[in-house]
Amino acid sequence: GENVEQHPSTLSVQEGDSAVIKCTYSDSASNYFPWYKQELGKRPQLIIDIRSNVGEKKDQRIAVTLNKTAKHFSLHITETQPEDSAVYFCAASGGDSSYKLIFGSGTRLLVRP
Amino acid sequence: GAVVSQHPSWVICKSGTSVKIECRSLDFQATTMFWYRQFPKQSLMLMATSNEGSKATYEQGVEKDKFLINHASLTLSTLTVTSAHPEDSSFYICSATYRGREKLFFGSGTQLSVL
Numbered sequence: 001g002e003n004v005e006q007h008p009s010t011l012s013v014q015e016g017d018s019a020v021i022k023c024t025y026s027d028s029a030s031n032y033f034p035w036y037k038q039e040l041g042k043r044p045q046l047i048i049d050i051r052s053n054v055g056e057k058k059d060q061r062i063a064v065t066l067n068k069t070a071k072h073f074s075l076h077i078t079e080t081q082p083e084d085s086a087v088y089f090c091a092a093s094g095g096d097s098s099y100k101l102i103f104g105s106g107t108r109l110l111v112r113p
Numbered sequence: 114g115a116v117v118s119q120h121p122s123w124v125i126c127k128s129g130t131s132v133k134i135e136c137r138s139l140d141f142q143a144t145t146m147f148w149y150r151q152f153p154k155q156s157l158m159l160m161a162t163s164n165e166g167s168k169a170t171y172e173q174g175v176e177k178d179k180f181l182i183n184h185a186s187l188t189l190s191t192l193t194v195t196s197a198h199p200e201d202s203s204f205y206i207c208s209a210t211y212r213g214r215e216k217l218f219f220g221s222g223t224q225l226s227v228l
Contacts (some may be wrong), residue, residue, distance in 0.1 A: 008137060032215040043206060043219040044157070091128055099215050101208075103157045 002027040004092050006104030014112050021088055021107045024072040029096035033066060034101070035075050036089045043087060048075070050093075062072050080111045115141045117209050119220025126197055127228055134192045136207035142187035144147045147217065148180075151204040155196035163190050197227045 002025040013019050025033075031052035036044035048062045050057045050073065057064050061080075066073040077084055086107050091101040116139040124134050136146060145164050149157040161177075163169040163184035171177045179192040179201075190209075192199055206222040 034216070041204070041224065043126055043221050046216070050183055072165070089128065093215055099210050099217070100143060100159055100162050102159065103149075105156045 002030055002092055002095050002102040004090060004102050004104040005068060006090050006107060008107060009105065010108045012037070012110045012112060013080050015080060015082060017080055019075075019077045019084070019109055021075045021109075021110075022089070023074070023090035023092075023104050025092040025102075026071070027092070028068075028071060029095040031094035032091040032092070032099075033064070033073050034091050035062075035064060036091065036103075037086045038089060038106075038111075039086050047088075077109075080109075082111050082113050085109055085111045115211075115218040117143075117207065117218045117220045119207055119223060120224055121222040122221060123225045123226070125228065128198050129196055130195055132194045132225060133151055134194075134205055134207075136192070136209065136220050138188045138209045138211075138218070141209075141211050141218075142159075144187065144189070144212045144218065146190040146207055146209045148182060148190075148206065149179050149206045151170075151206060151222075153204075176211075193223065199223070199227045200205045201225065202227045 006023045022040050029087050034049035038044045047074045061078045063076040090104040093101045118137045148160045160175045161169045161171045163182050165187050170184035178183045186189040207220040208217040
């Protein structure tokens with residue numbers, strides 16, 4: 001089955017700096033890669049997603065890149081703000097056509113004012 | 114957008130009792146629902162996949178007799194934690210999708226505490 005690894009586990013940046021979180025996946029058949037932001041005790045919130053037929057996608061300060069050959073994808077947040085502080089999860093699905101999402105281990109992002 | 118409602122949001126129970134958690138899709142027909150468990154400061158771990166009218170498919174290591182999943186209609190799935198023990202205390206969260214859509218819609222989660 002699919003296995004998703006995520007790094008780093010914690011990330012502390014100064015407000016205004018950029019943050020990058022990286023994930024790798026094992027199933028080359030996976031074709032959908034969402035990123036979620038989760039605050040304590042709340043449901044994960046989808047912030048951006050990318051499909052395997054696209055190499056990069058951007059939405060304002062957030063971008064995701066995908067390298068299918070290397071089987072890794074990354075989340076880039078520019079001009080970070082304190083409200084970006086949360087836990088971020090990457091995920092992958094589609095390898096077995098079931099739509100089930102397999103999550104990475106999470107990255108705790110702290111943006112220092 | 115698609116809305117998934119999950120109840121209760123938190124529950125405290127005594128060891129040995131059973132707890133039922135409901136997950137409803139409010140404005141779409143959920144052909145597939147997923148149940149996840151999340152321990153503090155950890156990731157979401159997939160427990161099982163349920164398709165309407167079919168038996169749930171459990172992930173390796175998840176006891177199907179302990180975590181009973183029913184998906185009897187296109188808008189409702191239930192997770193029953195039977196004979197709950199303190200180690201079952203966790204945040205349980207459901208998600209749903211409909212045919213042809215890989216994007217999942219999450220419920221608000223249920224914090225279960227077993228005393």
